[in-house]
Amino acid sequence: MASVYSYRDKEKQGDLSWTSHGLITEIITIGSLSSEDGIITPCTKSYETYDYTIESKSGYKYKVSIKNFDISVHERAFIEESKIINKMFQNLLQHYQMSGSLRLVCEISLTRKMTLDICIFIASSIKSYGHFYPIYGCMVSFVPLYGYDSSLLVNGSGTVTVLSKQHRNEQRNIESKIKSANDKMLKDPVDANSIKQLVIRLGETTDINRIKSFIQDIADDYERCGFDMCLIFQSSVVADLKDNTSNINTTIAPIGRSFYPETESIKEKLKNIGFITMSLGIGTVSTGSMPLKLVVDGQLDEGDVSNYYVLQQGDIYLKMKKDASGLSAVLSHPAPGIAVHAVHENFTIKGAVFPVNNKLLIV
Numbered sequence: 001m002a003s004v005y006s007y008r009d010k011e012k013q014g015d016l017s018w019t020s021h022g023l024i025t026e027i028i029t030i031g032s033l034s035s036e037d038g039i040i041t042p043c044t045k046s047y048e049t050y051d052y053t054i055e056s057k058s059g060y061k062y063k064v065s066i067k068n069f070d071i072s073v074h075e076r077a078f079i080e081e082s083k084i085i086n087k088m089f090q091n092l093l094q095h096y097q098m099s100g101s102l103r104l105v106c107e108i109s110l111t112r113k114m115t116l117d118i119c120i121f122i123a124s125s126i127k128s129y130g131h132f133y134p135i136y137g138c139m140v141s142f143v144p145l146y147g148y149d150s151s152l153l154v155n156g157s158g159t160v161t162v163l164s165k166q167h168r169n170e171q172r173n174i175e176s177k178i179k180s181a182n183d184k185m186l187k188d189p190v191d192a193n194s195i196k197q198l199v200i201r202l203g204e205t206t207d208i209n210r211i212k213s214f215i216q217d218i219a220d221d222y223e224r225c226g227f228d229m230c231l232i233f234q235s236s237v238v239a240d241l242k243d244n245t246s247n248i249n250t251t252i253a254p255i256g257r258s259f260y261p262e263t264e265s266i267k268e269k270l271k272n273i274g275f276i277t278m279s280l281g282i283g284t285v286s287t288g289s290m291p292l293k294l295v296v297d298g299q300l301d302e303g304d305v306s307n308y309y310v311l312q313q314g315d316i317y318l319k320m321k322k323d324a325s326g327l328s329a330v331l332s333h334p335a336p337g338i339a340v341h342a343v344h345e346n347f348t349i350k351g352a353v354f355p356v357n358n359k360l361l362i363v
Contacts, residue, residue, distance in 0.1 A: 032279045038062070049184045060193045060273040065227075067181050069174050070203045074109070074167035075309050081115040082162040082311040088119040089160050092126060099157040100129065101314075103141040110164040110309075114138070145316065152318045154343050159314025161294075166307050171207055175214050182218055186226030195269050198227040202234040207306055208289045212253050222259045228266065230255040231278070236290050237336065248283030249290055312337045320344045 038054040038061075055061035071079075089102045104118065114135060121134035132140045145157060178200065185196050200215075202208055212232060218225050232253040260266040292305055312335065320329040320342050329342030331351030342349040 038273070049188055054273075056273045058272040060195075060269055062195050062197050062273065063188070064197045064199055065181055065185060066199045066201070067178065068201045069177070069206060070201075071205075072167075072170060072173065072203075074170055075205060078110055078162075078164050078309040079311055081110045081112065082160075082164075083313075084115050085118055085122070085162060086160040086313045088122050089158060090156075092122055093156050093158045096127065097155040099145055099153055099155055101141075101143050101145050101159045102161070103143070104138065104160070104162045106138045106162075106164040108137040108165055109167050110162070148316060148318065152321070154317035154319060157314075157316045157318075159312060159316070159338055161310070161312040163305060163308045163310050166205070166309055170205075171210055174202075174206060174211065178211070178215065179218075182224075182226040184226065186224065188226070190264055192265065193269070195228045195266075195273065196226065198230040200230065200232045202232060204234070204236045204292075205309060206234065208232065208234050208251060208253065212255065215255050219255050220258045222257070225257050228257055228260070233278075234289070235283070238290050250280055250283060250285050251289055252278070252285055252287060314338045316340045317343045317348065320349075 038056050040052055040054055042052045043050050049065060050063045051066045053061050053063050085102075085104060093099060102122075106114070108114075117135050118138065118140070121132070121140070125134070126132065126140070126142050129142050129144060132142070134140055145153065145159065148157075181198060185198065188196065190196075200211070202211060215230055215232065219227075219230065232255070233250055235248055235250045238247060238249045292310060294303060294305060314337065316334075316338065318329065318340060320327040327344060329349065330340070331342060331349065332340045333351075334340060339351070341351070
């Protein structure tokens, strides 16, 4: 039997507020990008191609288009379905006064009908630990909680990890929007004093390697490449299993057009304006992607879950230890979405409010 949770490997360097995230990201990005002696000027709303310019005293400038790709409507739907499954599982634990970890893996995209069928199965058929196949394409594992002293574990403790294959259009929708942004920039005529810069911020579940390859194909085709330079960045919370710490890591991938005709004077432009500087302010930076991994019974699972949506939630309740000095307990956040609480008789102590997940709301 295996208990499972997910995290992002540092070694391999409610409400998510997604409705306003794009605007917030644009504001933060504008504040973090600059160039030597450049003056930042946001573009007017009527100027659809670019979001702001950075103009130097020499008269040369960057024209910058920012594209933010955060949580999609498909992943948002997945999160809502997963919350329903988690609630049903918590009710099961309370009803049978037991503890455990539920892992659901769906090889097809999770739908509302599937969610209802799974919930009915959990309520009617899961009464002990084991592996089950409630509906086509899905496997449910109900296993003991790993890594906790059974003598301290309070019934009702449980974690839920749901993995569902991403919607078939998840990555293609992003590629389509990037192509649209590039096409708009392509229509903007090349001039003697400007560099056209595309800045792309990707959400945690986006396959950055696939997007890099897609943009590189555009950059390699001079006839259809609308930008001079492209900067991709993706921020995520990464964990280090060795010292049980986490931090924010930003993966950065610069891509330049493969060919610059001499008539465009790219060297002269760069000489007069310099490169854009990005100030991140917090965390670490890497050029490699941070893959999402599962931890099974304390060991890293090398299985590829890059094409899955993942959500985990859970509350672990442990009795307080009593010794000569009195009662003691450790309140912790061992994994994204998982919190450990202390219990003494009928009294529960919870620590600071931990996030339901580690999705970044700002960067």
